Amino acid sequence: MRRSRFPFIVTLAVLFFFYLPIIILIVNSFNASRFESGWQGFSLMWYKRLFHEPEIWRAAKNSLLIAASATAVSLIIGTTAAIALHRFARSRLQRFHFGLVYTPLVVPEILMGISLLMLFVAAGVELGLFTIFLAHVTFCISFVAMTVLARLQDFDESIVEAAQDLGAGWWATTRRVFLPMLLPGLIAGGLLAFTLSIDDFVITFFVAGPGSTTLPIRVYSMIKYGSPPLINALSTLLLVLTFTAVAASQTLSRSRR
Amino acid sequence: MRRESRQKIRETLVSFPSLFWLSLFFIVPTLFVFAIALKPANPYGGIGSGWTWDNLRSLVSPNYLAVAWRTLWISLLSAALCIVLAIPIGYYLARVTARWKGFFLMLIIVPFWTNFLIRIFAWKVLLHPEGAIKKALAFSGLIGPQTSLLYNAGAVVLVTVYTFLPFTILPIYAAAEKFDFQLLEAARDLGARRLQAFARIFLPGISRGLITAVLFVFIPALGSYVIPDIVGGPSGEMIGNKIAQRVFVDRNLPQASALSVVLILSVLAPLVTVLVLQRKREKPESLL
Numbered sequence: 001m002r003r004s005r006f007p008f009i010v011t012l013a014v015l016f017f018f019y020l021p022i023i024i025l026i027v028n029s030f031n032a033s034r035f036e037s038g039w040q041g042f043s044l045m046w047y048k049r050l051f052h053e054p055e056i057w058r059a060a061k062n063s064l065l066i067a068a069s070a071t072a073v074s075l076i077i078g079t080t081a082a083i084a085l086h087r088f089a090r091s092r093l094q095r096f097h098f099g100l101v102y103t104p105l106v107v108p109e110i111l112m113g114i115s116l117l118m119l120f121v122a123a124g125v126e127l128g129l130f131t132i133f134l135a136h137v138t139f140c141i142s143f144v145a146m147t148v149l150a151r152l153q154d155f156d157e158s159i160v161e162a163a164q165d166l167g168a169g170w171w172a173t174t175r176r177v178f179l180p181m182l183l184p185g186l187i188a189g190g191l192l193a194f195t196l197s198i199d200d201f202v203i204t205f206f207v208a209g210p211g212s213t214t215l216p217i218r219v220y221s222m223i224k225y226g227s228p229p230l231i232n233a234l235s236t237l238l239l240v241l242t243f244t245a246v247a248a249s250q251t252l253s254r255s256r257r
Numbered sequence: 258m259r260r261e262s263r264q265k266i267r268e269t270l271v272s273f274p275s276l277f278w279l280s281l282f283f284i285v286p287t288l289f290v291f292a293i294a295l296k297p298a299n300p301y302g303g304i305g306s307g308w309t310w311d312n313l314r315s316l317v318s319p320n321y322l323a324v325a326w327r328t329l330w331i332s333l334l335s336a337a338l339c340i341v342l343a344i345p346i347g348y349y350l351a352r353v354t355a356r357w358k359g360f361f362l363m364l365i366i367v368p369f370w371t372n373f374l375i376r377i378f379a380w381k382v383l384l385h386p387e388g389a390i391k392k393a394l395a396f397s398g399l400i401g402p403q404t405s406l407l408y409n410a411g412a413v414v415l416v417t418v419y420t421f422l423p424f425t426i427l428p429i430y431a432a433a434e435k436f437d438f439q440l441l442e443a444a445r446d447l448g449a450r451r452l453q454a455f456a457r458i459f460l461p462g463i464s465r466g467l468i469t470a471v472l473f474v475f476i477p478a479l480g481s482y483v484i485p486d487i488v489g490g491p492s493g494e495m496i497g498n499k500i501a502q503r504v505f506v507d508r509n510l511p512q513a514s515a516l517s518v519v520l521i522l523s524v525l526a527p528l529v530t531v532l533v534l535q536r537k538r539e540k541p542e543s544l545l
Binding site: 003004007014018019020021022025028078080081083087094103106108109110114115116119121134137138141145199216219220223224238239242243 | 264268269271272273274275276278279280282283284285286287289290293303304342345346348349350352361364365368370371372373374375376377378379380381382383389419422423451472476477479480481482483487497500501504510513514517520521524528
């Protein structure tokens with residue numbers, strides 16, 4: 001039977017659609033022109049200018065601080081959630097628990113942002129880095145829990161039982177068998193939480209206070225009011241960073257196997 | 258009996274951190290939204306005392322209704338376009354050899370490692386009056402020199418499709434991967450035309466993936482805020498923009514809450530429908 005070429009053509013067209021804006025953005029970051037009207041020669045001036053913007057670096061520092069702490073806390077809470085969901089799977093409490101962990105994944109971000117804002121306003125908590133941290137932990141928990149849960153469901157329970165049968169105590173089983181087997185899930189969940197936290201704009205925007213600017217908030221105000229070429233340069237830089245990070249984590253996980 | 262109660266205590270202990278955190282920072286805040294929607298605003302941008310229906314009543318204004326209607330059609334159209342594009346891609350990925358599959362999946366995911374804001378900004382640049390697309394279209398005579406590609410509902414749909422298309426490709430591809438393509442050949446052998454076999458055998462075969470894919474665009478699109486904010490302009494405003502305006506422009510938190518209540522209910526409606534339909538057939542976890 002002759003296969004239609006139509007699906008292939010659509011795939012190519014969509015890939016073009018996916019890459020077009022990003023390629024134009026990267027090319028423009030090396031454009032000497034101030035406006036996006038035509039090529040005026042290769043230049044690194046926007047990158048140089050970037051290093052003289054202390055606001056950006058302060059925002060980046062805030063973002064890293066929040067991402068690191070939110071990842072640590074959500075990793076603990078998300079992992080205990082996954083263990084509970086896995087071990088006591090059929091109980092009534094866990095059915096409610098699963099719903100509670102799952103729902104934040106499907107709720108639009110703006111709803112989580114506005115509801116947390118209402119909580120903080122009603123409770124009289126001052127908005128700032130701390131409220132951003134609380135919000136980030138909240139949405140990261142669900143992603144960590146789902147990632148770790150998938151890993152738990154994949155692995156062979158009989159190995160844990162075998163360790164116990166061979167005389168290993170609770171602590172030895174946990175440390176020598178359970179945790180090493182869980183590790184890939186923990187790494188994946190942690191990386192996911194970190195990226196989500198670094199990238200989040202909508203929820204952060206609602207619960208941020210004066211002086212608690214994160215990198216995405218800074219990028220947003222640059223898009224709204226700033227100079228486009230500077231954002232092009234910053235975006236290209238972030239792109240290179242993400243690519244190296246993902247490539248590194250992929251090589252790491254490959255060499256582990 | 259004793260063993261069972263010990264088991265119960267262990268379960269409670271392990272579940273406690275997440276149950277506590279998500280109750281405090283997810284359930285309680287949602288209840289606050291509902292409560293504050295029934296409170297009056299005070300002149301200092303805070304929440305007044307007493308209870309009122311005014312916030313909810315004021316939603317029935319022509320202005321808000323127009324925005325609600327636009328939110329609905331933009332989300333529906335974006336979901337429809339994503340599905341139409343994702344079906345042939347999922348079909349193609351499921352049939353191509355393993356090496357090419359990995360390569361194409363990688364190519365699809367990579368652009369979305371970039372920050373969400375930056376991707377929207379890239380489109381703003383592209384659609385700009387001085388941008389490449391506008392110039393090409395004007396040059397070819399497809400649009401007049403005065404037509405604006407930016408700051409309208411069309412731009413919002415375009416960028417929404419761009420943002421959520423990968424999330425529709427993946428579930429459709431996952432479903433197509435499990436589909437038995439010999440069924441298509443059988444249908445052809447029995448005399449079905451190509452399109453007939455596709456519509457009556459393939460599409461029903463991947464229906465679960467299709468439903469997940471639709472939800473993955475439709476629900477976040479309903480709550481869109483950044484996309485219409487950056488490329489939509491006044492004629493592309495959605496409910497999310499109205500919520501943000503009430504919070505950041507005129508600091509009317511009760512009014513923002515009332516709008517959020519509408520958004521919560523409109524997000525729940527399709528979700529509950531699908532969950533109920535799926536529970537009838539199988540276990541609900543399979544939505545992911």
